[in-house]
Amino acid sequence: MGATLDRELKKGNAELLILALLEEKARHGYEIGKLIAERSEGIVRFHVASLYPLLYRLERRGWVKGEWEPAGGRRRRFYRLTATGRKTLANQRIRWRAFSGAVNRIAEVRHA
Amino acid sequence: MPDWKKIVGEKLGCLPLNNGRQEDVIEELAQQLESAYEDALAQGMNEQEAICRGLAQFKDWEKLRSEVFQSVEGTQLPVWEQNGISAPRRLPVWIALAVALAFLLLPSFRKVLQVLPLSSQRDAWDTSAFSADALRRIERSGDKGKYARTLAYVALHNPDDQQAVLAAEKAIALDPQLAWISARVSHANYLIPGYDPKPWINRLKAWDRDNAYVYLLEAGASVHQDWEKRWAKFTPLNGELRRALVQDPSWRIAMEKAFSAPRFEIYSDRQFLLERGVLLERGLDRPDKLMLAAASVQFPDFTLVKMYADYLRLEVGESEEKKGHPENALAAYQSVASFGQKLQADSTPMEFQHTFSATLRKDAYDKMIPLLRREGRHGEAAVVESALAAVRAEEFGGRKLFERLQRSPAYRSGQIILVCGLSLILFALAAALWFACVALLSVEPNLSRAMNWLGSHLGWAPVLLPLSSLCLFISFFPYSRSISEYSAAEDLFATFGSLYAGVGSLRLDPILDVWIDHMFWPLLWCAVMLLLGALCLRLIAWSRHTDQSGVQ
Numbered sequence: 001m002g003a004t005l006d007r008e009l010k011k012g013n014a015e016l017l018i019l020a021l022l023e024e025k026a027r028h029g030y031e032i033g034k035l036i037a038e039r040s041e042g043i044v045r046f047h048v049a050s051l052y053p054l055l056y057r058l059e060r061r062g063w064v065k066g067e068w069e070p071a072g073g074r075r076r077r078f079y080r081l082t083a084t085g086r087k088t089l090a091n092q093r094i095r096w097r098a099f100s101g102a103v104n105r106i107a108e109v110r111h112a
Numbered sequence: 113m114p115d116w117k118k119i120v121g122e123k124l125g126c127l128p129l130n131n132g133r134q135e136d137v138i139e140e141l142a143q144q145l146e147s148a149y150e151d152a153l154a155q156g157m158n159e160q161e162a163i164c165r166g167l168a169q170f171k172d173w174e175k176l177r178s179e180v181f182q183s184v185e186g187t188q189l190p191v192w193e194q195n196g197i198s199a200p201r202r203l204p205v206w207i208a209l210a211v212a213l214a215f216l217l218l219p220s221f222r223k224v225l226q227v228l229p230l231s232s233q234r235d236a237w238d239t240s241a242f243s244a245d246a247l248r249r250i251e252r253s254g255d256k257g258k259y260a261r262t263l264a265y266v267a268l269h270n271p272d273d274q275q276a277v278l279a280a281e282k283a284i285a286l287d288p289q290l291a292w293i294s295a296r297v298s299h300a301n302y303l304i305p306g307y308d309p310k311p312w313i314n315r316l317k318a319w320d321r322d323n324a325y326v327y328l329l330e331a332g333a334s335v336h337q338d339w340e341k342r343w344a345k346f347t348p349l350n351g352e353l354r355r356a357l358v359q360d361p362s363w364r365i366a367m368e369k370a371f372s373a374p375r376f377e378i379y380s381d382r383q384f385l386l387e388r389g390v391l392l393e394r395g396l397d398r399p400d401k402l403m404l405a406a407a408s409v410q411f412p413d414f415t416l417v418k419m420y421a422d423y424l425r426l427e428v429g430e431s432e433e434k435k436g437h438p439e440n441a442l443a444a445y446q447s448v449a450s451f452g453q454k455l456q457a458d459s460t461p462m463e464f465q466h467t468f469s470a471t472l473r474k475d476a477y478d479k480m481i482p483l484l485r486r487e488g489r490h491g492e493a494a495v496v497e498s499a500l501a502a503v504r505a506e507e508f509g510g511r512k513l514f515e516r517l518q519r520s521p522a523y524r525s526g527q528i529i530l531v532c533g534l535s536l537i538l539f540a541l542a543a544a545l546w547f548a549c550v551a552l553l554s555v556e557p558n559l560s561r562a563m564n565w566l567g568s569h570l571g572w573a574p575v576l577l578p579l580s581s582l583c584l585f586i587s588f589f590p591y592s593r594s595i596s597e598y599s600a601a602e603d604l605f606a607t608f609g610s611l612y613a614g615v616g617s618l619r620l621d622p623i624l625d626v627w628i629d630h631m632f633w634p635l636l637w638c639a640v641m642l643l644l645g646a647l648c649l650r651l652i653a654w655s656r657h658t659d660q661s662g663v664q
Contacts, residue, residue: 060184
């Protein structure tokens, strides 16, 4: 049950996490994976086999754009947010705040 | 350092992406592995451990390949590019399909498919085996006996009554010993306008005048020929119809002859032997057909028999008792009991004839016992009482018949066969759909996304098909006997009958009769209308979208 819930939560919010990381600056896939693990202090980890298909899906939808750029003496494919991606991120953030706020209000309420 | 690009290229295999994206994807995934490898080395791992850590990031390359394609192209990987366990590129899938088809070579397997309740028409008739051409070929062969037997089968089972009558004429002309088929022809053709059953009954009477059955058919013919006209005004509930019938000499005399005839035989043994022989001669070694044929024995109208028995008991017997003629009353009761015994002695496998016989005897004995006691004939009364006890035991056995049937192992085997058969049908339909999609996509890979989806998702069907075929074959195998091994209808009903009842325990008739036979065209019409409606909505949505785009 717990594992399933984790999986569902991760699946539902994976797009939000990637879009949020790309809001700051353009990043490549390896960096995105590492950043998610680091910033969540290991609680959220993306399986690499899921990360790349997700990035390609976001690119197909026009939310991110990938381009080859030189980095550290080699070519890297960097992803950056598009205008549509920014709008989507804003919408997803609003939904997430509403949802997490609602869950917090229920889970943290104390009855007198 | 390993050549990560080469490794990824080999592991991923062909990835038919448009616009040269394959190279991009391979390079990007190779960089992911390389970065992981470098990190591992930086953490102090040796070369081999670092390579393992790099490779461990992608465990299922086929799944990755499929997901990458779907993400980039927005559609499923073409079915002929897939490498999964049930992909059409895999030889085992085709071997499984071939094995499933090879089951059709086994006669037992073909036999069990025929037993499954797949058709709403389940009878002894077979249009192709008894077609006009087939009959002509038999006639030309010069084997008169075989031709006569086949015609007799046609007379007994052809659903076209006119054809049945013609076949019966020819069969009896060729072999007068087949005169007994007149019983079926005389009795089953009242719906033919202007049909007169009497010549057939007279022919049967001339051939077998000691048989009560013939006279019951005669009595039935005198009533049924004009049932609506003469008898519909009488109610059967208070004996009104019975009293009216007794007034009709043609009916009463025929009944008197039936009750006084030395024996009762509905020719079930002769019919079974003829049907078994003809089915074997026509290459139809099918116990289901033989059972349905044997079950179609022409019974006389037992309602009329009951009315005449009630007349003897309630009118003749009671009135003779009142008149003080106990011997006459006993004779009337005994006549009913004797007729019941004759019914019981007949070898028909049909339980209801024996149940009816028991009812007649019980009713007669119930009248005889008090009369014999009143007459002081206690010895005879005791004999009748013991006969009554035996009849009650028979009745009890009859009531338990269906329960016995359900408890038999053959009935349960029948239910297993039904489940296996239904799964086989499901898998066979899915495999046929899969095959059609895969075959069309092999010619034109981009023909349809829906077809590609079906081809990808129905790949399990050809793999499961031989398994369900095997289960069906194994569950039927113990019952897979040739019809030549059944010596009598009773033997067939006792073993194969239970199995057949188990297979038919799920009633598919409403689906087959109503939905397939009657609702097919209405459903097709609804589907076409639905499709047109959906197309119209799509067109409306498209035109609105175009208008809005134009405004912007």
